[in-house]
Amino acid sequence: MTQINVRVDGVTYTDDVEPRTLLVHYLREQLGKVGTVIGCDTSNCGACTVHLDGAAVKSCTVLAVQADGGEVTTIEGLAPEGGGLHPMQKAFHEMHGLQCGYCTPGMIMASVDLLKENPDPSDTEVREGIEGNLCRCTGYQNIVRAVQQAAGEMRGSTNGHASPAEVDTAAAPHVAAQS
Amino acid sequence: MIPAAFAYARPTTVDEALRAVAEGGEDVKIMAGGQSLIPVMRLRLAAPETVVDLTRVAELRGVRDDGDAIVIGAMTTHHDVMTDPLVLQHAPLIAEATETVADRQVRARGTFGGALAHADPAGDLPAVALALDADFVIAGPQGRRTVPASEFFVDYLTTALEEGELLVEIRVPKLAGEWGMRYEKFNRVAQAWSIVAVAAVVRREDGHIAEARIGLTNMGSTPLRASAVEAALAGAEASPETIASAARSAAEGTSPTSDLNAQADYREHLAQVLTRRAVTAAVGL
């Protein structure tokens, strides 16, 4: 066992872990942060994405001991304190950026990381930015819209990108039906 | 899956790391970014007795100017390499190829040295290092030695690194004159490895190609230089016809495999097409 000190979603933890424990297992099983999920065995799907010291990483491909002394933010720590949703969470909700929702925590964490580097990404840049995250339901279209809506809101502008009412729903009529 | 149990060492200097490797027992694995190693440990394709994690060896991170070369620390992450001003100025080919590696999460942790030491024939950086005539600085119990790229890649997943040694830094010579570079990668889906890729580095002089260096990714068990193309281009006119004709020999001397992604003859075809595209772009046509 190795002792680690790590800050997760604003709380400091001191814990003993086996060196082979993956960060995602530490988060889920030792800290109960089950908002971060595991979708594959091959480091491909990105469902497990969290921020480690400010950068998005696949928490299934980092050892818990490597987070020692570090700061982790999971989907559970993204929303502002005192309630409400992070603009990215709100945009996924409003733009119908999910169906089953399994990829969503990772998608949101990867997208927030992308916007830190590129606050106004084009469609292509969003798609490239989330290339490490697989979604088997949505076909990505509404995910891209959600990321752009969040980008607009986070830049502080209200125009520029489509709001839910103006979205072209021709390819996804159910979106209109549900909104 | 969860990796098999191992002992964990976290040195903070190269000397400490060498000692940890020497004392780690029979089966020691050096861990850089872990982006290739952790996946194979999860699948239990590797089950080392000891893992020596280089993450905290600060002297292995970063890019510095060393007169006639830029020197990239083995532990510099893909993200940091891609955005480094020295790399962008002197070896933009490395930045261009690194951008095509995996995805942003993997690039945040995976390292330049790790990708080279891993020596996957489908990896993007080995052929780039080969085309740029980079030198590999290796530290071992007996001190340091330097190995040219042409001798570093020995076989499938095998390099000139001996047991007990670590890759410390990679020296990339600065190029004098008017050079153009391009990395052309062919794959089918996002975050996928290269089916074939071509790195072209070309020096132009008075409308002619004075010198060309072509590195091939995934055309054999190691990265290769397309020497026949290089010979055909040296001194040739910089025209679409000469480039197309030279590119036709891109698969000469290669031995690509057949796998789920492509048959060998298709890879040979890709090498020619991508060589033509890469050289054309590097020349600026």
Ligand SMILES: Cc1cc2nc3c(=O)[nH]c(=O)nc-3n(C[C@H](O)[C@H](O)[C@H](O)COP(=O)(O)OP(=O)(O)OC[C@H]3O[C@@H](n4cnc5c(N)ncnc54)[C@H](O)[C@@H]3O)c2cc1C
């Ligand atoms: C989903 C996914 C997609 C990917 N796609 C691509 C791609 O398209 N193109 C591509 O090129 N790569 C790809 N990779 C691999 C990626 O580039 C890795 O970062 C790289 O191969 C290994 O770097 P690392 O720093 O993570 O090394 P590690 O995984 O830590 O180590 C890899 C190997 O090198 C050895 N090693 C590492 N550093 C040293 C050193 N300093 N001295 C001696 N030995 C050392 C280790 O012992 C180990 O055997 C992908 C990886 C993933 C998970």
Ligand code: FES
């Ligand atoms: S669980 Fe799939 S990438 Fe981590």
Ligand code: FES
């Ligand atoms: S919403 Fe189901 S995987 Fe993305």
